[in-house]
Amino acid sequence: MWKCPKCNREFKNTNQRHYCGEPTKTVDSYIEEQPSEIRTVLNQVRDTLRKALPDAEERISWGMPTYRGKYNIIHFAAHKKHLGVYPGDKAIEHFADRLTGYRTSKGAIQFPYDKPVPLELIAEIAKWCHETGNHP
Numbered sequence: 001m002w003k004c005p006k007c008n009r010e011f012k013n014t015n016q017r018h019y020c021g022e023p024t025k026t027v028d029s030y031i032e033e034q035p036s037e038i039r040t041v042l043n044q045v046r047d048t049l050r051k052a053l054p055d056a057e058e059r060i061s062w063g064m065p066t067y068r069g070k071y072n073i074i075h076f077a078a079h080k081k082h083l084g085v086y087p088g089d090k091a092i093e094h095f096a097d098r099l100t101g102y103r104t105s106k107g108a109i110q111f112p113y114d115k116p117v118p119l120e121l122i123a124e125i126a127k128w129c130h131e132t133g134n135h136p
Helices: 027-032 036-051 089-094 120-134
Strands: 057-061 065-067 072-078 082-086 104-105 108-112
Touching: 027 065, 027 082, 036 057, 036 065, 036 072, 036 082, 057 082, 057 089, 072 120, 089 120
Parallel strands: none
Antiparallel strands: 057 065, 065 072, 072 082, 082 108, 104 108
């Protein structure tokens, strides 16, 4: 076992990458912690999801902004070069023909910051996840 000298957490692997700080507790603080040029995009996505899912609870889950009904509906997160949106694998399959210009994986979509973020598409995906019960 390896113990991080900063936070004293123990890990199986030596020098395992991890976050030593306090976890973010609110979406406001999550966005505020990001670089200023990324905050604008995050606020646009947040506003889009609030409108698309007016009855959903906004919270931090898995360390990222999450919209939740009975279950988690959709997550999003800031990365160095892209916005990650996490609607789950069924949503990726369902919207595959509209996601051809973006990197996807099983349940994740990468929207690069150097291109306009397709807010309408994100709203459609969120509504679809909520209406169909497909969850990340």
